[in-house]
Amino acid sequence: MCKKDWQVILAGEGGQGLVFIGALLGEAAIVDGKNASQSASYTIASRGGFTKADVVISDEEISFPEVTEPDVVLALSAGSLERYCDTLTPKSLLLYDSTLEGGTAGKNRIPLPFNETVRNAAAEGRKVPLNLVGLGAVLGMAKIVAWDAVRKVLENRFSSLEVVQANWDALQSGAALVKDIKIED
Amino acid sequence: MVQSEVKFISGNEACAEGAFYAQARFYAGYPITPSSEIAQIASERLPTLGGCYVQMEDEIASIAAIIGASCCGVKSFTATSGPGFSLMQENLGVAIMGEVPCVIINVQRSGPSTGLATSPAQADIMQCRWGTHGDHAIIALTPSSVQECYELTIRAFNLSEKYRSPVVILSDKTVAQMREKVILFTPGEVELLERKKPTGSPGEYLSFRPDDDGIPPMASFGDPHLLRITSSTHNEQGFTDDDPSNAFTLIRRLYDKIEDNADDITQIKTYFMEDAETTFITFGITARAALNAVHKLREEGNKVGLINLLTMWPFPACKIKEAVANCRSLLVPEMNLGQLVREVERACCAKEVHSYTKSNGKNIFPGEIIQAWRDSL
Amino acid sequence: MIVAVTDYLRQDKLPHLWCGGCSHGVVVGAVARVLAGLGIPVDKTVITTGIGCFGKADDYFATHALHGTHGRALAFASGVKAVSDDLTVLALMGDGDAATIGGNHLIHAARRNMDITAIVSNNNNYGMTGGQYSATTPSGKKTSTSRYGNPETDFDLCSLVVGAGGGFVARTTPFHVRAMEKLIAEAISYRGFSFVEVVSCCPTYYGRYNREGGAVAMVASIKERAMSKEKFNLLPLEAKPGYFPMGKLHLEEKIDFNTRYREVQQKAQDSHRES
Numbered sequence: 001m002c003k004k005d006w007q008v009i010l011a012g013e014g015g016q017g018l019v020f021i022g023a024l025l026g027e028a029a030i031v032d033g034k035n036a037s038q039s040a041s042y043t044i045a046s047r048g049g050f051t052k053a054d055v056v057i058s059d060e061e062i063s064f065p066e067v068t069e070p071d072v073v074l075a076l077s078a079g080s081l082e083r084y085c086d087t088l089t090p091k092s093l094l095l096y097d098s099t100l101e102g103g104t105a106g107k108n109r110i111p112l113p114f115n116e117t118v119r120n121a122a123a124e125g126r127k128v129p130l131n132l133v134g135l136g137a138v139l140g141m142a143k144i145v146a147w148d149a150v151r152k153v154l155e156n157r158f159s160s161l162e163v164v165q166a167n168w169d170a171l172q173s174g175a176a177l178v179k180d181i182k183i184e185d
Numbered sequence: 186m187v188q189s190e191v192k193f194i195s196g197n198e199a200c201a202e203g204a205f206y207a208q209a210r211f212y213a214g215y216p217i218t219p220s221s222e223i224a225q226i227a228s229e230r231l232p233t234l235g236g237c238y239v240q241m242e243d244e245i246a247s248i249a250a251i252i253g254a255s256c257c258g259v260k261s262f263t264a265t266s267g268p269g270f271s272l273m274q275e276n277l278g279v280a281i282m283g284e285v286p287c288v289i290i291n292v293q294r295s296g297p298s299t300g301l302a303t304s305p306a307q308a309d310i311m312q313c314r315w316g317t318h319g320d321h322a323i324i325a326l327t328p329s330s331v332q333e334c335y336e337l338t339i340r341a342f343n344l345s346e347k348y349r350s351p352v353v354i355l356s357d358k359t360v361a362q363m364r365e366k367v368i369l370f371t372p373g374e375v376e377l378l379e380r381k382k383p384t385g386s387p388g389e390y391l392s393f394r395p396d397d398d399g400i401p402p403m404a405s406f407g408d409p410h411l412l413r414i415t416s417s418t419h420n421e422q423g424f425t426d427d428d429p430s431n432a433f434t435l436i437r438r439l440y441d442k443i444e445d446n447a448d449d450i451t452q453i454k455t456y457f458m459e460d461a462e463t464t465f466i467t468f469g470i471t472a473r474a475a476l477n478a479v480h481k482l483r484e485e486g487n488k489v490g491l492i493n494l495l496t497m498w499p500f501p502a503c504k505i506k507e508a509v510a511n512c513r514s515l516l517v518p519e520m521n522l523g524q525l526v527r528e529v530e531r532a533c534c535a536k537e538v539h540s541y542t543k544s545n546g547k548n549i550f551p552g553e554i555i556q557a558w559r560d561s562l
Numbered sequence: 563m564i565v566a567v568t569d570y571l572r573q574d575k576l577p578h579l580w581c582g583g584c585s586h587g588v589v590v591g592a593v594a595r596v597l598a599g600l601g602i603p604v605d606k607t608v609i610t611t612g613i614g615c616f617g618k619a620d621d622y623f624a625t626h627a628l629h630g631t632h633g634r635a636l637a638f639a640s641g642v643k644a645v646s647d648d649l650t651v652l653a654l655m656g657d658g659d660a661a662t663i664g665g666n667h668l669i670h671a672a673r674r675n676m677d678i679t680a681i682v683s684n685n686n687n688y689g690m691t692g693g694q695y696s697a698t699t700p701s702g703k704k705t706s707t708s709r710y711g712n713p714e715t716d717f718d719l720c721s722l723v724v725g726a727g728g729g730f731v732a733r734t735t736p737f738h739v740r741a742m743e744k745l746i747a748e749a750i751s752y753r754g755f756s757f758v759e760v761v762s763c764c765p766t767y768y769g770r771y772n773r774e775g776g777a778v779a780m781v782a783s784i785k786e787r788a789m790s791k792e793k794f795n796l797l798p799l800e801a802k803p804g805y806f807p808m809g810k811l812h813l814e815e816k817i818d819f820n821t822r823y824r825e826v827q828q829k830a831q832d833s834h835r836e837s
Contacts, residue, residue, distance in 0.1 A: 023364050027193040030366050036193065039363035044218070044302050064477035064551050065363045065470075159837070211645050232830035237644045237823060242670040246637035249630065253610070253641025256628055257649075261641070279630045387605075406608045406626040406642060407649055413620075415629040424575070424621060 004059055006144045007067040010134070011052040011084065012076030014045045017131035022053025024153055025135065029057040031149040037065035050079050057144060072142050074134045076114065078102060085109065093183065095137050112137055112177045121173070128170045136174020141181065190369040196334040196361040197222035197264075200290050200354060201230070202369060203338025204262050207377055209288070210236030211261040213250035215243055215269060218302045219358040220292040223264035244269035248276040251287045256414055258380075258405030260342055264290035266358075267309060268299055271316070278317035280351035281439060283414040284393070284401065286380055288341045290354040292361040293469075295546040304546030305358035307469050308521035313353050314498050320436050322443035324450055325353040325498040329472040331365035337495060339370075343378040344450055348442055349400050355497055357520070359470040359548055383410045393435075394421040399442040444499050451501035454493040455508050457483060461490025463558060464512045466505065466529050468494040470548055471518050477551035482558065489558065497525075502532035509533060516541060516561055518554050565601055570594040572624050579618060581689075583777020585736035585762030586616050589683045592739060593652065594623070596747045607650045610639040612664060615689040615764075616656035633664025636671040636680060643676040647820045650750060651677070657684040661717050662697040672726035672755050676819040679749045679756045682719060685764035693767025704771040723757045724812045730756035731812040736763070737785040738808070745810065754818040761788065761806065 008025065010018045022038040029036035036057045043049030054067040073088060075081040075096040081103050088094055088108075096103050098111035105111050114133050121128035139150065150171065154164045194202070201223050204212075212227035228238040237254075241247040244265050251261035265273060270291045280287055293309045295301035309316075313325045324344050326337040334356065341352040381402040383390045390410040395401045401421075404410035413423030418435060420426040443450065454472075457479060458464065465475040472493035482489045492508055494501060509515060514537040517526040526540040541557035543549050571594050580586045597607060607625040611617045613632035620627040626649075628638050635653040643651045653660075653671075660668050660682040671678060687705050688694045695705040695712045698719065702711040720731050730752040734742040742760065749756035763769060763780035774780050787805050794807035 023193070026364055030191070030193045035366060037363055037365045038193075039359055042303055062365070063480060064473045065359070065365065066548060066550070068477075068550060068552065211641070213641060213644075229830070232823070232827040233834040235827065239640065239644050239674075239819075241637065241640070242666050245634065246640070246667055246670070249634045249637035250641030250644065252630070253628060253638040253643075254645045255641075256608075256626075257642055257646045259645040261645075275631055276634065279634075283628075283630070406628075407606060407646055409605050411605060411624065411626055413627045413629075415627075416631060417629065423627075 003071060006055070006057040006072070006142070007070050008055040008057070008138065008144065009052055009067050009070045009073045009084070010055065010138075011050070011073060011080030013079065014042055014049045014051045015047040016051065016076050017129060018051050018053045018076070021131045021135040022055050024150070025055050025145065026057070027153045028145040028149040031152050032145045034059055034145075035062050037062045039065045050077070050083070052080065072138055072144075074138050075100070076130060076134055093141060095134070095141065108183065110178075110181060114174070114177075117173055117177065127166070128173060132167055132170035133174035133177075136171035137178050138174075139171065140175030140178040141183065189371055189374075192367050192369060193364050194331060194367055195222060195364050196328065196331045196356060197292070198226060199331045199334035199367050200264070200338045200356065200361075201226040203335040204288065204342065205230060205234060206370060206375070207260060207339045207342035209260040209262050209342060210234060211251060211254040211259045212236075212263060213239045213241050213247045213254070213261070214263045214265065215241055215247050217266045217269045219294055219361055220264040220266045220290065222362070223290060244272035245275055248273045248280070248287070248289065252276060252280050252283065252285045255285050255287045256406050256412060260286070260346070262288040262290065264292065266292045266294045267296045270309060270312065274312070274316040277351055278319065278321070279416040281317065281321045281323070282416045284349040284403070284439070285351070285414060286345040286349055287351050288338065288345055288354065289351060290338070290356060293355060293357040301546040303358065305470060305548055306520050306544065306546065307357055307471060308524065308544065309355060310497060310521065310524040313355055320440060322440045323353060323498050324348065324350055324443060325355050325496070327355045327468040327494055327497045328360055329469050329493055330360070331363065331367045333495065334360065335367050335369065339375055339377075343376075346378045346380045347400075348446065348450075349380060349403055350443060355469070357469045387411065391421040392423040393419060395438060399438050399445070447499040447501065448503065450499060451496040451504055453501050453504045453508065454495060456491040456493070458490040458492070458508055460488050462488040462513045463561070464490045464492055464509050464515050465554065465558075466492045466494070466515055466517050467519055467525070468497060471520055474549050474551045475518060475554050478554040478558070481551065482555060500528050500532065502528075505529070505532050509536065513537065514539060514561065516554070516558055518542075518549050518557060520544065520549060565598045567595050567598040570597050570604060570624055571622055575621050578622060580615060581766045583763070583765040583780070584615070584689075585685060585760065586619065586683050588736040588739060589616070589654075589681065589742070589760050589762070590619055590622050592742045592746055593654070593681065596743050596750065599743070600747060600750060602650045602750070606648065607652070608639070608642050608646075610635040610642065610651070610653045612655060612659040613690070614656040614658050616654060616683045617659055617690075619654040633659050633662070633667060635659060636664065636667040636678065639678045640671060640674065640676055643678050643820065644823070647677070651679070652750070653678060653680045655680065655682050656689070657682060657686060657698040657719070658688045658696045661719055661722070665697060665717075669722065669726035672723045672728035672757065674819050675727065675729065675755045675816055677753055677755070679746070679758070681746065681749075681758045681760065683760045683762045684719060685762040685768060686716075687764055687768040689764050689767055693764070693771060699768075703768070705768065706771065719759045720757070720811050727816075728757045728812065729754045729814045729816040730810075732757070732810045733759045733761065733806065733808045735761045735781075735784045735788050735808060737781050738788070741809070748810070754816050761808070
């Protein structure tokens with residue numbers, strides 16, 4: 001997918017780090033020379049409860065910071081999948097974790113093994129965060145921001161090169177999940 | 186030359202940055218969603234700036250502490266949300282009556298009472314205006330973007346110092362927690378105002394004797410000029426005085442020093458007003474939805490415009506009236522059951538005024554404003 | 563510069579507004595003499611007060627003053643002290659101010675341990691509003707809102723403050739004026755939160771409602787009931803009610819808030835430089 005303006009929803013539950021990846025995506029857009037806004041909706045639970053980060057990216061000034069017509073939705077929890085799977089327009093792309101119940105796969109509705117990726121990495125002794133795997137898949141499918149910009153944001157945020165690399169690897173493992181998937185615009 | 190810094194930060198972070206830029210060096214507060222990020226940043230940054238963060242036992246004590254610190258000449262602030270702002274009403278009155286500069290950031294959330302802690306609202310407009318008892322005036326600024334959070338917080342400190350008055354920032358959950366690009370000022374780029382200090386001899390100084398502009402110079406605790414701050418109705422010396430003419434002179438002056446300077450204090454931002462037949466008047470996050478709606482309606486050839494209020498109190502009645510002089514009708518969308526629309530009706534009584542309200546913890550979306558506009562035709 | 567007690571008092575505001583026989587004036591006089599004795603400049607002294615009869619105390623001091631809402635004197639004082647280590651900060655409160663509406667601020671001020679001196683003139687009722695019961699009105703006593711006897715239990719303020727972490731806690735009476743001055747002087751000199759309770763009397767309301775026989779009789783009764791901590795501790799348990807210990811009841815060296823906060827500032831600045 002290739003567009004000028006983007007509206008992205010990163011949804012799941014509290015504790016999954018959705019606001020973190022939303023902020024990462026938004027900041028990467030700023031580094032890329034675009035405008036971005038990232039807003040969040042969450043419940044009082046720090047762990048669990050429906051949570052989403054909205055990211056709007058545009059070359060123009062952004063008037064409304066919440067997503068009105070999502071281009072991409074990432075769903076990392078059953079609740080968020082339920083909320084979006086039937087309400088999206090055919091134009092919207094939905095990426096969701098394949099272990100979640102209630103998803104109906106389709107042309108623009110793609111189950112992906114996010115949790116499996118995390119578990120497999122754990123079995124090899126690597127800690128790969130689910131949120132970054134998800135964002136990596138989103139960025140693999142949709143050319144929202146340049147990878148260089150994402151790398152730069154990670155470098156700005158973390159002083160340790162090791163941490164930067166771990167985050168980068170997690171993103172790449174997400175992107176690898178979608179490298180053979182093609183969506184016709 | 187120092188370059189302006191571009192950051193991708195939240196409205197709450199931007200308020201904190203604005204406060205630090207304005208040389209605020211004391212924060213006292215009590216954590217509450219969705220304002221707590223301001224406390225967290227203040228606790229982290231103030232000690233690096235030689236300032237101080239104190240976590241108080243409640244919001245009553247928080248605002249009391251910033252009043253105390255401000256009396257020492259230290260620019261001071263606190264942040265809270267609905268339930269905490271309710272507790273602060275008591276000592277907001279002290280800051281008004283004692284003419285103590287300070288800044289209170291109220292990140293509005295859905296109420297009444299504890300309501301929905303993590304959901305936005307814009308329903309504290311009237312609490313902010315009249316929440317503390319008695320006749321008084323207040324200054325309240327309403328940011329609708331992260332950049333405005335930054336700039337209006339700096340402005341809040343300036344107005345607070347200039348008018349010897351508390352200033353409220355009426356933010357909202359969405360504006361406070363969304364991240365956007367913000368350009369931070371370089372040192373010296375924005376003028377910072379300081380309260381007037383006494384110029385005469387210490388023996389002649391009276392804490393509440395106003396200059397011709399209605400604003401008394403303010404000594405600090407520790408100065409040779411003795412400062413007597415009181416929340417009771419007082420004379421120029423700062424002693425309780427129940428003489429009716431003294432009481433009236435004081436109350437009138439406290440009111441007039443703000444309301445008579447509405448032109449200096451208030452700011453509005455206008456969009457597409459040159460030929461607008463209908464104007465949307467709103468503020469905060471709803472101004473963003475309205476701007477989006479205006480763009481969409483303009484694309485269809487509809488002559489609509491927008492006034493985004495950056496100041497809620499004193500109400501920018503004159504500026505609004507002037508801006509809408511050639512409009513046929515006004516539409517006021519707001520996230521409450523109709524607090525702003527009444528003020529608009531008062532200011533623009535000759536106009537056809539429509540109201541769109543929403544009070545369920547969700548933001549007003551652009552599509553709703555477009556529909557409300559169509560319904561009003 | 564030689565300082566006189568008159569430098570600390572606003573002569574033009576005297577005589578004070580309190581009733582004949584009220585203890586508050588005795589406390590004001592003692593505080594003024596202590597400030598003069600310690601030579602603390604008037605312009606380096608801040609007095610905070612709230613509401614109530616003793617909340618008017620700031621009117622009589624020629625120092626900086628912050629007179630605010632009921633119960634909040636310590637909260638105002640905390641903001642002052644946090645940013646002004648060089649100032650002497652006194653919070654003058656009655657029992658309604660300090661222990662009832664302001665009870666939460668009192669325990670947290672004691673816990674937070676800022677270098678503030680709290681002086682409570684405790685006359686066991688709300689004088690200014692007409693003698694209603696407060697959190698220090700003894701159980702069973704009559705007031706304008708407990709005509710059949712107070713159904714609640716009173717606070718022992720000194721124990722409360724010790725329990726909350728106060729490092730300097732003392733009790734005195736308007737009869738023992740010299741002892742009062744000595745304790746207030748020590749309290750001001752103590753680095754940290756210091757608390758002095760003055761067991762006062764309100765002949766106009768509390769005394770009248772409980773037929774305690776006027777100011778002289780009330781002060782005499784206070785004198786009879788007061789004893790040293792050591793003597794009080796030796797009393798058998800059943801004899802203790804009706805008496806109270808006075809003098810310095812608790813002294814503990816503690817690092818005050820501002821000293822600790824300077825460490826916070828140092829750590830913050832070090833870590834800021836590193837990053």
